[in-house]
Amino acid sequence: MSHTAELIAVGTELLLGNIANTDAQMLSQGLSRLGINVYYHTVVGDNPQRLQAAVETARARADIIITTGGLGPTCDDLTKNILAQCFGKRLVYHEPSARRIEEYFRRLHRGGEMTQNNYQQAWLPEGCTVLENDWGTAPGCAFEADGVHVIMLPGPPRECSAMFRYRAVPYLEKLADGAILSRTLRIFGRGESSVEAELRERMNQLENPTLAPYAKEGEVELRITARAPDKQQAAALIAPVEEEVRARFGSLIYGADVTSLEEVVLSLLKQRKLTFGCAESCTGGLIAKRFTDLPGASAVFRGGVVSYTDGVKRDVLGVPQALLDEFGAVSEPVARAMAQGARQALGCDLAVSATGVAGPDPDERGTPVGLIFVALATPEGVTVRQITSGTGRTRARTIAASHAFDLLRRYLTGLDLRLRP
């Protein structure tokens, strides 16, 4: 039987636009991977009547309701109270949760006072499955009533995400008849419409597993999802489709079930025990920033130079003034010299560079917005890739940084450095 879930986010801060509902995105991704349909997201404020109305609407059209937020001590446990009431449950005091909350405070606040209102979080719907929260104070919970499964998760994204993955997913997996498995292949270097056009006929033929593309900041995710009596059989259904997709896109696929190009590069650099650095002009620090967003980057990353002027390119990176004069800062020879210069100045095994016009305006030589050169310097030499990102400053910068990581990935896996299958 196929399940339908509805997400209800509780929080006035969402209605004021103080934060975006990223929990809904995270949960939707996870539910889609479990093969559970999501037809509606709803956001309500910290208001009992309106939350109740949203719950009544949701229970009429979904058999799984997942709430986020409204579990904290300052909001009077609004969500638990209303959901319990809607489904005719009493709240009961859950001693082990009270102890966990105390313990959490002891660990985090080293003796700081725990205010009494924190104990409210230990009141939970009678007979529920308590979802222990190792990432914050408010426990979540899950129960079934009138044929509807209700799951309540805390709102802060870090807690919500961990609670979903480690607490809600195991609960939801038990609801499924058999297993649902999905595998996501990530493609860099081919547009979404091109990937979709190439696969459209095949996607329409496939029923189990299904195959679906998702565009994401210059990349495309291809998700293969199979249903079967158990995980092994689901995996067996996925394998031939994955093989088929890999045959089409070859080395444009940079990973399966990975989160980003830079994550793949980090793990390859660690394996090969090589260090890396960068010289950035148009990306202005984005390559370094994306790489150092990853915990553990310091094992292989030596550093970067953001050279936003000819002077810095010349003095810090050693780019010859003659090259800058003859070809301009946005040129193949300067990209090459920047990568070589970074490799030398930073003392790293591999260095990438990016120089281009991110916009909004062309440079003083009239170089058009979106023209970018990305280079990789290795002990064997330098390779330059010329790209045209189209318009949009953020997009141009993001794509340029991704090309730099793609060059590194191809080099580290011994692939042809050109962007092709």
Next chain:
Amino acid sequence: MSHTAELIAVGTELLLGNIANTDAQMLSQGLSRLGINVYYHTVVGDNPQRLQAAVETARARADIIITTGGLGPTCDDLTKNILAQCFGKRLVYHEPSARRIEEYFRRLHRGGEMTQNNYQQAWLPEGCTVLENDWGTAPGCAFEADGVHVIMLPGPPRECSAMFRYRAVPYLEKLADGAILSRTLRIFGRGESSVEAELRERMNQLENPTLAPYAKEGEVELRITARAPDKQQAAALIAPVEEEVRARFGSLIYGADVTSLEEVVLSLLKQRKLTFGCAESCTGGLIAKRFTDLPGASAVFRGGVVSYTDGVKRDVLGVPQALLDEFGAVSEPVARAMAQGARQALGCDLAVSATGVAGPDPDERGTPVGLIFVALATPEGVTVRQITSGTGRTRARTIAASHAFDLLRRYLTGLDLRLRP
């Protein structure tokens, strides 16, 4: 009369978690500034029945419905069809919109074929106000029926945001009895709970204008909103409250109606005709990235060095090895030497540095996660600020970068460089 708006986002990609509903956040902020209540956000897929159900629910509880998405040529103009149907309107062909769409294609695609389905976008509800789209192909529209105002905006965030600001806001302002004006003061260096505690009593007293705090990545926004017969009178209501708030928080307030610390710094640097550069360890490029996210940064930004190893700190920034050995990379003397070194190496008037432990693990000397030193080097000398960010790698990095911009801002406005009112 006070208005209530409901937001309906249309798009299966939202229900699959492919993207977050950032349009809802942007619209909520804007509506809140106009004094319009928002009680619900709803997200539905590209499905006529479910969209219709969402519209029927919304019209029963709101007098303004704003939809986002579902206007493009590939989705069969789902949103316009359903909304027109729900409110008993026919769609009519709008010739000027067809010409605009053709024009948009000519400009962007330089002669590329415009497919016929693009003309669908020129069919609009009879008698509606057409909201011309200068940022994409699909026009928006607005109409009133049965006491409900319906506004349809395109989904892509860049288009949605511009269309709201330049097309929907003027329409909504006409609905208001009199004017609503708001002013947002941004505070750096004081936590949300502390700001709230300090203002709670005053906030409760105030009715017109209202005063409300919003937390945002280590900063607090204080929004003052007034209603009055016209804008001037509203401004006159805001002024004394702004003065009162400024008296409390003084120079912790870094701007009014600005978007970020770095934006303030960019405009101060331009005014003062000074250049800036940075040396980053724990922030790993984030300072440079945030600054170069701003169009026009190149007028004052010379560059940055991301020094993730002692070697780069020594060889590129000229930090004495003796300092690194004696105090370690995360120390006051090294932060100082990094800023001075960056100023020299990059040839800029002002340089900031950041060195600290972003986590997840302490450094090899046992320096705890969250301890960070941020420094500013100027022609007059160097100032170092020691901060403790608490846990969370992303948060630690964000806060460190913000402190660097705050030091620059204080220096450029001749303020005491210490973090105090």
